[in-house]
Amino acid sequence: MNPRAADALLGLGGILIVLAGWELVARSGVVSQSVFPPPIHAMVIGLRKVPLPDLGGHVWISLQRIAFGFSAGALLGVVIAVAGGWYRVFGNLVRPVVEMLRPIPPLAWIPMAIVWFGLGEPSKVFVIFLGAFFPVLTNTWKGMSNIDATLLRAGQTMGLSGPELLIKVAIPATLPDIATGLRIGWGLAFGVLVAAELIAAESGLGYMIMHARQLGEVEVIILGILVIGAANLVTDWLLARVLANWLGKWQDTTRAE
């Protein structure tokens, strides 16, 4: 058997062991099944209480919020970091402000987000924005300040200067770090989603599971947790693929030139 198939088989075995253990403990009667339901049972009941179209709606809303917050955070993070890394004075001014705000956990902004943006969509998107903004910014900045000086000098000998040098040499050299920042930022955006959706939400996966808690529907909570995990896993994988593709293309073109 080839090693990849063996890996997949063993991995599947691991998942089955966890599910079987869960099933056994839940059925053993040590804890009531309404508090700790067995996995398949939880899925079935969960889907009965929140039918697939409703569940899909919650997923869709949550993904939209993440997409908006993440795009805004990633865009602004890259722009500020590129400008700060390239234009020294701008960097000197902005860096300390960023370093002061960065250690504040994104969730700690929730009360101010409510004060500034009210209880609607913008405050949720703002919290997700913060989750993505800082990792993208710091990684991009790190990339900008670690550009190989030889590359820049080579660019200059070929007659590039100013913005042209920035766009043709500096930014492409920073792309791998930007990619790292984007993936970390995406993960954090998912991490803060549930808390962001605690703000007076009426839809979204975070709302779904917190609402289920009030109704005591453990099955829906478990379904929601698994769906959030799966959504994170799938979208992160997609993002990794897109980024690898993008970086690969750029590396190929530099080689062709």
Add this chain to the structure above:
Amino acid sequence: MRDDLSRHAAVLQGAGFILALLVAWEITSALGWLRPHSFPPPSRIAQGAWELAVRGFPEGVRVWTHALATLRRIFSGFVLAMVLAIPSGILIGASQTLDRLTHPVITFARSVATLSLLPLVIVWFGTGELSKTLLIAYGCFWVMLSNVIAGVKYVDPTLIRAARTMDTPGSEIFTRIVLPAALPRIFAGARTALGVGFMVIVGAEMIGTIEGLGALIMEARTFYRTDVTIVGMMLLGVMGVVFAIGMEALERRLLPWHRGLSEVRR
């Protein structure tokens, strides 16, 4: 010399800019251009900090009580995660079969946003201390576990082969080669885990408590005391930085042979 000069210039520019921002903030507030509730001016925030230190918010619960409650929760969750993750990570990292068996489960468990477990732990364990500790432990555990596994797994095989040729017994290979080689990564994991702890605690403290900085900032907002909210946010930031620096110092003391390995990407 020129580098020194430009570094001084950078610090001066940065400090000057922050100072200018604070002054502008204070003046625009005094002129009534910024609503004091949305953007409490620095002087108001300083008053809030003073009140929090002397009288407390809510009255009687002073800032130290909040900070200590938060630290205690992070610490207990963090330690619990360490105690569980280090031995299991070493075990998994040392065995190829175990590693392949657990890999998908660990990947999935890491993808589960820690705070999405909040409603579940509330149903299971109530809104008390145990729930908060467990949430933080969950977040720290998986980050830690992946780093310990990676640390043990990627020990340079040449080192191990070299030891084998010298007839070193297996247990000694483990304690004298694998463990020291894995420690930098384990430390990197601990640093990341601590960051996760600081992130999760704020969400965990938004429910079922009036003690702790997460509770403080939410509570202060409902009473229109955004100045106190901002003091709480600043404290969370400062505590996070202090602990990160402390961990780095500890690492430098304990692992003089290794400098700054960045953590496994989350």
